Amino acid sequence: MFSGVLSLLVSMKMILRVSALFVFCLFVMPLCGFNCSRTDVVTLTPWLAPVVWEGTFNPDLLDSIYQQQDISVAATVFAVGKYIMFLKNFLETAEEYFFVGFKVHIYVFTDRPDEVPQVKMAPGRQLTVLPVPSSNRWQEISARRMELIQKLIEERLQGHGKYIFCLDVDSKFHGRWGTESLGGLVAVIHPAFFFFFKRSNFPYERRPQSRAYVAEEEGDFYYCGGAFGGSLEEVLLLAKTCRSNFEADAKEGIEAAWQEESHLNRYMWINKPSKVLSPEYLWQDFKSRNSEIHIIRFSGVVKNYAEIRPNA
Ligand SMILES: CC(=O)N[C@H]1[C@@H](OP(=O)(O)OP(=O)(O)OC[C@H]2O[C@@H](n3ccc(=O)[nH]c3=O)[C@H](O)[C@@H]2O)O[C@H](CO)[C@H](O)[C@@H]1O
Numbered sequence: 001m002f003s004g005v006l007s008l009l010v011s012m013k014m015i016l017r018v019s020a021l022f023v024f025c026l027f028v029m030p031l032c033g034f035n036c037s038r039t040d041v042v043t044l045t046p047w048l049a050p051v052v053w054e055g056t057f058n059p060d061l062l063d064s065i066y067q068q069q070d071i072s073v074a075a076t077v078f079a080v081g082k083y084i085m086f087l088k089n090f091l092e093t094a095e096e097y098f099f100v101g102f103k104v105h106i107y108v109f110t111d112r113p114d115e116v117p118q119v120k121m122a123p124g125r126q127l128t129v130l131p132v133p134s135s136n137r138w139q140e141i142s143a144r145r146m147e148l149i150q151k152l153i154e155e156r157l158q159g160h161g162k163y164i165f166c167l168d169v170d171s172k173f174h175g176r177w178g179t180e181s182l183g184g185l186v187a188v189i190h191p192a193f194f195f196f197f198k199r200s201n202f203p204y205e206r207r208p209q210s211r212a213y214v215a216e217e218e219g220d221f222y223y224c225g226g227a228f229g230g231s232l233e234e235v236l237l238l239a240k241t242c243r244s245n246f247e248a249d250a251k252e253g254i255e256a257a258w259q260e261e262s263h264l265n266r267y268m269w270i271n272k273p274s275k276v277l278s279p280e281y282l283w284q285d286f287k288s289r290n291s292e293i294h295i296i297r298f299s300g301v302v303k304n305y306a307e308i309r310p311n312a
């Protein structure tokens with residue numbers, strides 16, 4: 001008799017436990033984001049920074065957290081020379097996908113201000129055109145971005161808003177790029193060097209004379225120069241450092257293998273990013289999609305270098 005009651009109690013306890021687990025899985029886990037996991041890709045770096053992939057975050061939850069903080073996001077984009085042709089698509093798709101519902105201020109640097117397209121922007125979003133000189137070397141245009149980003153933050157942005165992203169113009173948004181990407185120092189894994197390359201084959205600057213030097217056994221990921229960001233303070237520090245290292249190299253007659261991208265990679269090796277964005281955040285249209293890529297958020301268009309660069 002006693003053992004019968006005991007076993008009834010035990011099985012009731014079991015039922016209670018199982019139902020509690022069921023309720024937890026069904027209602028609580030989605031709220032906490034516990035259902036947000038991926039086992040097929042790296043989602044945390046060894047220095048404990050999240051690596052953001054589709055399926056690792058709850059967008060609504062994150063948006064509601066950042067709505068309360070009344071954040072604003074600046075974005076820089078350079079459209080010098082013929083690269084102005086990419087600006088319309090970039091701006092139109094940014095309206096559709098980039099921090100929708102948040103305050104966004106896009107800064108367009110160009111030598112062709114008259115050719116900046118008119119794109120209708122939602123309330124709370126604005127665009128400022130800043131003139132820059134043209135150049136007959138694409139390497140210089142690409143690398144000078146660090147100097148101009150530094151000046152923009154120092155002269156116009158400090159005290160305004162919190163975050164900034166610096167993006168290549170020859171690209172389009174195809175999916176949400178939002179609050180999940182926010183962090184102190186944010187880097188994007190280069191899509192070409194994530195899946196099959198060993199670290200020793202990453203195209204870091206390998207000459208020790210350069211201030212962008214990364215030794216064979218060093219480096220974490222290979223990050224792209226076409227998208228990075230973070231807080232104003234962190235990006236200012238990054239831009240200042242990359243600019244002064246680039247200029248000091250130039251004085252000694254050395255240009256890193258991939259210009260400012262090499263300096264950025266050196267910087268990120270020394271100063272680890274606090275958030276890493278997966279290649280979803282800068283894909284390339286010509287690449288076929290790996291199965292780990294569940295969504296493409298931002299992607300470089302196919303372009304004919306010989307046609308659009310001042311020196312190809
Ligand atoms: C996807 C990615 O990470 N791309 C990087 C890569 O090649 P990319 O082939 O993507 O470089 P790119 O030709 O797009 O040049 C970088 C950016 O500089 C600007 N630009 C360049 C040339 C020009 O005549 N006018 C102009 O406005 C424009 O914003 C362009 O998007 O390597 C470059 C450095 O060498 C940069 O680090 C790029 O960000």
Ligand SMILES: [Mn+2]
Nearest residue numbers: 168170226300
């Ligand atoms: Mn590009």
